[in-house]
Amino acid sequence: MNFRRQPNPNRNHPSFCPYCAGTDLFPDDEDDFAWKCQECLRIFSVRFHGQDDAPVAPAPAVSSNEALQRSLARRGHTTAPKA
Numbered sequence: 666m667n668f669r670r671q672p673n674p675n676r677n678h679p680s681f682c683p684y685c686a687g688t689d690l691f692p693d694d695e696d697d698f699a700w701k702c703q704e705c706l707r708i709f710s711v712r713f714h715g716q717d718d719a720p721v722a723p724a725p726a727v728s729s730n731e732a733l734q735r736s737l738a739r740r741g742h743t744t745a746p747k748a
């Protein structure tokens with residue numbers, strides 16, 4: 666018989682208590698996301714709900730050759746020098 670629960674991959678690990686900034690935190694059995702602060706005895710949950718898209722997407726990166734050609738063009742060269 667195994668009494669141990671399966672690990673919760675969505676459980677986040679807080680570094681500090683959000684109420685007293687204590688660092689003496691332990692998982693609590695209130696629910697799968699609960700933590701107990703040993704300093705102020707509060708029980709709280711930390712949960713990740715997802716991530717929004719960035720408001721501005723960066724331009725796609727150009728290839729190394731294209732970047733080299735652009736750099737050379739900015740300095741007045743039209744072709745890459747022979748190696």
Ligand SMILES: [Zn+2]
Pocket residue numbers: 682683684685686687702703704705706707
């Ligand atoms: Zn606390």
